[in-house]
Amino acid sequence: MDLSYIINELGEDRENYYRSVSPPIMMSSNFCFDNIQDMQESLEFEHEIPFYTRGVNPTTAILQKKIAALEKTEDALIFASGSAAIGAAVMANLSQGDHVVCVEKPYSWTNKLLNQLLPRFGVTATMVDGTDPKNYERAIRPSTKILYLESPNSWTFELQDIEAVVKIARKHGLLTIIDNSYASPINMNPAEMGVDIVTHSASKYLNGHSDLVAGVLCATKEMTTKIFKSEFMTLGGIISPMNAWLMLRGLRTLPIRMERAEKSTATIVDFLASHEKVAKIYYPFHPSHPQYELAKKQMKQGTGQFTIQLKTENPDEIIRFCDSLKTFYLACSWGGHESLIFPAVAMVTSMNYKNATTPLNMIRFYVGLEETDYLIADLKQAFDKI
Numbered sequence: 001m002d003l004s005y006i007i008n009e010l011g012e013d014r015e016n017y018y019r020s021v022s023p024p025i026m027m028s029s030n031f032c033f034d035n036i037q038d039m040q041e042s043l044e045f046e047h048e049i050p051f052y053t054r055g056v057n058p059t060t061a062i063l064q065k066k067i068a069a070l071e072k073t074e075d076a077l078i079f080a081s082g083s084a085a086i087g088a089a090v091m092a093n094l095s096q097g098d099h100v101v102c103v104e105k106p107y108s109w110t111n112k113l114l115n116q117l118l119p120r121f122g123v124t125a126t127m128v129d130g131t132d133p134k135n136y137e138r139a140i141r142p143s144t145k146i147l148y149l150e151s152p153n154s155w156t157f158e159l160q161d162i163e164a165v166v167k168i169a170r171k172h173g174l175l176t177i178i179d180n181s182y183a184s185p186i187n188m189n190p191a192e193m194g195v196d197i198v199t200h201s202a203s204k205y206l207n208g209h210s211d212l213v214a215g216v217l218c219a220t221k222e223m224t225t226k227i228f229k230s231e232f233m234t235l236g237g238i239i240s241p242m243n244a245w246l247m248l249r250g251l252r253t254l255p256i257r258m259e260r261a262e263k264s265t266a267t268i269v270d271f272l273a274s275h276e277k278v279a280k281i282y283y284p285f286h287p288s289h290p291q292y293e294l295a296k297k298q299m300k301q302g303t304g305q306f307t308i309q310l311k312t313e314n315p316d317e318i319i320r321f322c323d324s325l326k327t328f329y330l331a332c333s334w335g336g337h338e339s340l341i342f343p344a345v346a347m348v349t350s351m352n353y354k355n356a357t358t359p360l361n362m363i364r365f366y367v368g369l370e371e372t373d374y375l376i377a378d379l380k381q382a383f384d385k386i
């Protein structure tokens with residue numbers, strides 16, 4: 001399916017709404033019927049026909065079709081957040097006593113799901129260094145059900161060889177789930193490599209405008225139907241029709257935003273990697289990354305997130321550098337139009353500098369849609385202050 005067709009046409013029944021180019025926002029909780037037979041049918045196919053908005057909403061349904069097509073899967077489910085999507089994908093495939101093998105240092109709330117929330121229900125997890133697929137295999141127990149991937153993972157952007165992990169999963173009859181937020185469906189389609197469930201924080205690239213929180217899950221129709229009838233409907237973490245519409249609007253520019261991200265990030269990474277005040281850069285598409293070849297093999301191109309380590313380890317200097325940046329906002333999240341930094345030093349109070357688990361001179365960067373010269377000028381003036 002052509003990318004432009006998915007973005008502009010797929011799922012849009014314009015003849016049903018006055019041929020308006022932009023689809024309507026169906027702000028309705030429920031849908032009514034002409035007769036009992038229609039109502040019976042809708043209830044039977046509650047996962048396909050609008051009955052109640054916790055199940056199917058027509059605005060959200062447009063989005064669902066586009067997201068599934070972008071990830072090259074049969075179907076998708078849309079959630080109120082990325083965490084809700086990840087939680088549903090994982091929980092729908094586990095019971096008491098089951099075990100998960102997960103890449104170490106995943107997104108922080110994925111870590112809490114696997115190591116704090118699910119243990120309360122008798123589920124355990126082993127976190128492994130995913131740079132060697134054999135570590136996944138070594139951690140498998142008789143009770144293992146899921147191999148969980150996030151490639152690259154947060155902060156240090158280590159990759160997992162997805163095809164190799166899928167091969168191990170198939171050999172042992174296990175399910176694979178991946179968080180594909182970093183690459184976006186434009187740069188990587190893990191389902192094509194055999195991954196069973198692909199999740200995204202749509203708050204990031206899919207929406208792309210820092211104005212909503214949402215999540216998606218992509219899989220076979222059989223899997224989405226199973227999740228729909230369990231976690232999706234019972235926990236009810238759905239997106240509102242308004243936010244689904246905003247995300248449809250955000251999606252229209254996804255391919256050009258990703259094109260821009262690749263180009264400007266490459267320029268900024270080159271500037272930083274050769275800067276005398278930078279000790280190290282963590283970016284999968286920089287030749288200094290130990291898995292540069294794997295990155296080029298399984299992702300189309302780079303995106304806008306990377307981490308640097310400043311040469312200085314002096315907290316006062318690190319803070320002065322961060323506070324001096326003006327066009328890179330100090331904020332969490334990423335994937336919007338605005339450039340951001342999330343410094344490790346912000347994660348601890350000054351009382352606890354000695355106990356910090358992440359080196360204090362690490363700064364996670366996100367490059368937005370601004371002109372690169374404008375961003376580099378800001379970096380230069382901040383470097384001049386340390």
Ligand SMILES: *Cc1c(COP(=O)(O)O)cnc(C)c1O
Nearest residue numbers: 081082083107179181201203214
């Ligand atoms: C933000 C993020 C999440 C969580 O998504 P929310 O939409 O904030 O719930 C999950 N994984 C990654 C990689 C993220 O960056």
